Amino acid sequence: MNEYIYNRYSDYLKNKYGCRVYKLPISIPVSCPNRINGLKGCTYCDESGAGFDNISGVFSIAEQIYKNMEYIGKKYKAKKFSAYFQNFTNTFLPLNEFEKYIQSACVDNIVELSVSTRPDCIKYEYLDALKYVSNKFNVDITIELGLQSANIHTLNKINRGHGIAEFIDAVMSIKKYGFKICTHVILNIPWDDIYDCIEAAKIITVLGVDFVKLHSLYIAKNTVMAKQYENKEFNICDIDEYTRRVSEFIRHVSKEQYFERIVSRPPKENTIFANWGRSNWYLRDYIESYMLKNGFYQSQLCNYMQGKALRLL
Ligand code: SF4
Numbered sequence: 447m448n449e450y451i452y453n454r455y456s457d458y459l460k461n462k463y464g465c466r467v468y469k470l471p472i473s474i475p476v477s478c479p480n481r482i483n484g485l486k487g488c489t490y491c492d493e494s495g496a497g498f499d500n501i502s503g504v505f506s507i508a509e510q511i512y513k514n515m516e517y518i519g520k521k522y523k524a525k526k527f528s529a530y531f532q533n534f535t536n537t538f539l540p541l542n543e544f545e546k547y548i549q550s551a552c553v554d555n556i557v558e559l560s561v562s563t564r565p566d567c568i569k570y571e572y573l574d575a576l577k578y579v580s581n582k583f584n585v586d587i588t589i590e591l592g593l594q595s596a597n598i599h600t601l602n603k604i605n606r607g608h609g610i611a612e613f614i615d616a617v618m619s620i621k622k623y624g625f626k627i628c629t630h631v632i633l634n635i636p637w638d639d640i641y642d643c644i645e646a647a648k649i650i651t652v653l654g655v656d657f658v659k660l661h662s663l664y665i666a667k668n669t670v671m672a673k674q675y676e677n678k679e680f681n682i683c684d685i686d687e688y689t690r691r692v693s694e695f696i697r698h699v700s701k702e703q704y705f706e707r708i709v710s711r712p713p714k715e716n717t718i719f720a721n722w723g724r725s726n727w728y729l730r731d732y733i734e735s736y737m738l739k740n741g742f743y744q745s746q747l748c749n750y751m752q753g754k755a756l757r758l759l
Pocket residue numbers: 478479480481486487488490491492495496533534535564592606
């Protein structure tokens with residue numbers, strides 16, 4: 447039986463760098479344009495800004511990297527690392543501070559900077575700064591963009607504060623610099639259906655996004671979404687529907703994308719809903735077994751580019 451299901455990011459890293467490469471989450475004092483001036487942020491966003499496993503930002507960048515490197519290097523026998531600016535919107539910092547932080551992350555054995563941000567927060571000055579650091583320190587750059595949903599009505603419902611056009615603009619701008627792009631999508635987001643998920647897969651493919659993180663929505667305590675959930679204002683699809691959505695997403699992307707994850711790894715505490723009460727490993731294996739059993743694999747339905755969609759008319 448063909449055991450291939452989808453391209454794994456870990457394989458991409460191993461092929462590119464010749465060894466295991468681990469991401470070291472680092473935290474800098476930054477906020478998010480969607481959480482200031484009275485804006486309340488995405489309805490699922492908690493106080494950590496999606497950076498719950500970061501070491502405290504009270505440590506310097508180098509301290510954070512070395513502490514993490516020591517621990518992760520020993521545990522996983524990793525020799526090379528990616529400095530992961532994970533939480534909030536890192537390109538929302540003033541430019542001079544952003545430059546200072548990204549430069550200070552370029553220590554020995556860091557082969558990549560991975561910078562997480564919003565699609566509406568990509569500007570050429572920041573990309574120029576990343577290009578300069580990339581050339582000077584010989585590090586690769588990946589920019590992580592949250593798309594979350596390809597449905598503008600859903601994006602409005604969850605108060606993302608940007609639409610699909612901003613995402614397309616961001617990807618096209620970043621591509622000019624030759625950086626890699628990772629996109630986050632939540633496949634069990636309430637209000638979306640399987641066709642929204644397939645559309646997200648197609649958009650990501652035609653834009654040539656490199657890496658994908660698929661998330662199973664978890665609901666953190668003390669968020670707007672937590673209140674809506676408790677008030678039964680929406681339903682979350684069941685585990686089998688999530689499995690189908692992930693599977694269809696993977697079948698619709700091309701052979702070029704690599705998956706960093708297909709389920710969320712929620713924090714152990716402070717959630718009122720996460721992965722249908724299962725571990726992330728269980729859920730991942732469940733989805734992979736489903737795909738194997740059905741003979742599903744990546745790019746199987748990638749038949750909509752270069753005029754191929756015409757035959758559907
Ligand atoms: S973009 Fe990220 S940090 Fe900003 S409000 Fe949304 S989830 Fe929170």
